[in-house]
Amino acid sequence: MSGPLASQVRHEVQLVARNGEQLLLTLGIPVLLLVFFSTVDVLPTGTDDPIDFLAPGILALAVMSTAMVSLGIGTGFERSYHVLKRLGATPLGRGRLIAAKVASVVVVELVQFAVLVPVAFALGWSPPSPNWLLALGAVVLGSVAFAGIGLSLAGRLRGEINLAAQNGLYLVLLLLGGMVIPFDELPAVLRTVATALPSGALADVLRETLSDAGTRPATSWLVLAGWAVASPIVARRLFRFD
Amino acid sequence: MIPSSGASPADRPNHTGSVAVEVEGLTVRYGELVAVRGVSFRALHGRVTAVLGPNGAGKTSTIEVCEGYRRPSDGRVRVLGLDPTTDQTRLSERMGVMLQEGGISPSARVRDTVRHYCALYGRGVDGDELVRAVGLEERAGATWRRLSGGERQRLSLALALAARPEVAFLDEPTSGVDVHGRDTIRTIVRDLAAQGCAVVLATHELDEAERLADHVVIFDRGAVIADGTLDELRRGHDEIRFRSTPEIDRDALAAATGLHASPLGGGEYRIASVPDPQVVARLTGWLAEQGHPLLDLRAGAERLEDVFRRLTSAGGDTPGATP
Numbered sequence: 001m002s003g004p005l006a007s008q009v010r011h012e013v014q015l016v017a018r019n020g021e022q023l024l025l026t027l028g029i030p031v032l033l034l035v036f037f038s039t040v041d042v043l044p045t046g047t048d049d050p051i052d053f054l055a056p057g058i059l060a061l062a063v064m065s066t067a068m069v070s071l072g073i074g075t076g077f078e079r080s081y082h083v084l085k086r087l088g089a090t091p092l093g094r095g096r097l098i099a100a101k102v103a104s105v106v107v108v109e110l111v112q113f114a115v116l117v118p119v120a121f122a123l124g125w126s127p128p129s130p131n132w133l134l135a136l137g138a139v140v141l142g143s144v145a146f147a148g149i150g151l152s153l154a155g156r157l158r159g160e161i162n163l164a165a166q167n168g169l170y171l172v173l174l175l176l177g178g179m180v181i182p183f184d185e186l187p188a189v190l191r192t193v194a195t196a197l198p199s200g201a202l203a204d205v206l207r208e209t210l211s212d213a214g215t216r217p218a219t220s221w222l223v224l225a226g227w228a229v230a231s232p233i234v235a236r237r238l239f240r241f242d
Numbered sequence: 243m244i245p246s247s248g249a250s251p252a253d254r255p256n257h258t259g260s261v262a263v264e265v266e267g268l269t270v271r272y273g274e275l276v277a278v279r280g281v282s283f284r285a286l287h288g289r290v291t292a293v294l295g296p297n298g299a300g301k302t303s304t305i306e307v308c309e310g311y312r313r314p315s316d317g318r319v320r321v322l323g324l325d326p327t328t329d330q331t332r333l334s335e336r337m338g339v340m341l342q343e344g345g346i347s348p349s350a351r352v353r354d355t356v357r358h359y360c361a362l363y364g365r366g367v368d369g370d371e372l373v374r375a376v377g378l379e380e381r382a383g384a385t386w387r388r389l390s391g392g393e394r395q396r397l398s399l400a401l402a403l404a405a406r407p408e409v410a411f412l413d414e415p416t417s418g419v420d421v422h423g424r425d426t427i428r429t430i431v432r433d434l435a436a437q438g439c440a441v442v443l444a445t446h447e448l449d450e451a452e453r454l455a456d457h458v459v460i461f462d463r464g465a466v467i468a469d470g471t472l473d474e475l476r477r478g479h480d481e482i483r484f485r486s487t488p489e490i491d492r493d494a495l496a497a498a499t500g501l502h503a504s505p506l507g508g509g510e511y512r513i514a515s516v517p518d519p520q521v522v523a524r525l526t527g528w529l530a531e532q533g534h535p536l537l538d539l540r541a542g543a544e545r546l547e548d549v550f551r552r553l554t555s556a557g558g559d560t561p562g563a564t565p
Contacts, residue, residue, distance in 0.1 A: 003364070006361075007362060010358075011354070081344065081346070082344065082345040085311065085341065086345025087345075088310075088311065089334055089339040090362045091331060091335045091362060
């Protein structure tokens, strides 16, 4: 691999791999949650084996961790440190910079799935008739939606405030997103909010495509697609390179 | 020299002496604030042009327009014959930029970052050689956050060199750099100019500008107030400067020698005079007669720092070398 785009992708992946906090966020926490809650049956998952509920939810969490939080925090600090400004004076250009960031998200997600799916299988996950192709489509939509949210925050807020905002949002979307806590366990008001969130929609769609166990798949597809269209538009309007 | 790898780098004709940067009537406004008003100057290939000025004088805004970061509100800017606003992609392939703030991720390692920028520019520069050229080979595996201020400056300079630039905008390249690091940076800047690159140096360090610059452009309150070579800016401002005790009788000195000394503080005095050996002999003779020590003596052209003070202070002399 050579040329500006390939070099930028390599550089982006190197920085993620070298950043302990990002590795914890993108791999450590999802693996920990998957292993812990599937072996310690404390969640009201409503399934015979908690792994059947958890595995698709944790895959959705992994997508959110990478496409929103990791990308958003990294990009926010790059703005603060004038990295984006410096790159703006190279032949890379905005188009290839964005393409490199997308590619680095894809690479990290591939690594996440290469770790999480075998771990889930090892923990007893056996989806009856998984549609991996449809699940891939959901992951793409989810990645776009979360990247738009992450970049909207990163493109406006100062580095430290962006860090706090991304982590706060991550926690809210994790708890309300049907990833580890089923929608039905939430109070009615929160349930309504949760179904409109991208995290809830992605978790539900993945549960439907992989385990045929979505609660409202049609609505979730629409919600997910809506976020995938709207959030990049917002990011484009809000984002400042410096 | 900028190190190259493999096949011949982008060979370019040496345009030394021709115009690389042309700024005409540039105005930059931020809302109601006019940061730059009608500025004009040129920077030539093969020359080091120092852009000087107090904080807020408009030099950063001007250079950011030249780099393509900012649109001019009015006026015309051409860099290598290109409009930096509309031709930034083409220009960036031939332009080296060193930001004052660095622009490098804290967790990025020196060698990786330099190699990465060499790949971004694709100008045949060998990253490992470049690391050596800026004296960072022993820190090649260190991350940006672990580098000293001077090492960070040298890494930032290396990224500008990765472009094998035909024009280089260097913002405060020696700020926070130790003596040896400064020597390295000066050598690199001189080499760049010797290879035909137009080097535009924005700095507060007048001593550095005096050592490096062929051409000086001084900004004040959004305007260019002086533009010329060092000799042009100093012309007509010769002086004799000496240091003795703070209590010398200046009236007695003037009566005995005809020399009028202005106190500069700390026992330092300045006499506006050509550096004539007979004048110096009169001064030193009088000091000896009076039993005053001679702690320092310098005769010749005004220092750039004094030119700068004279031109940028309110109510100062009218600049003689304004375009």
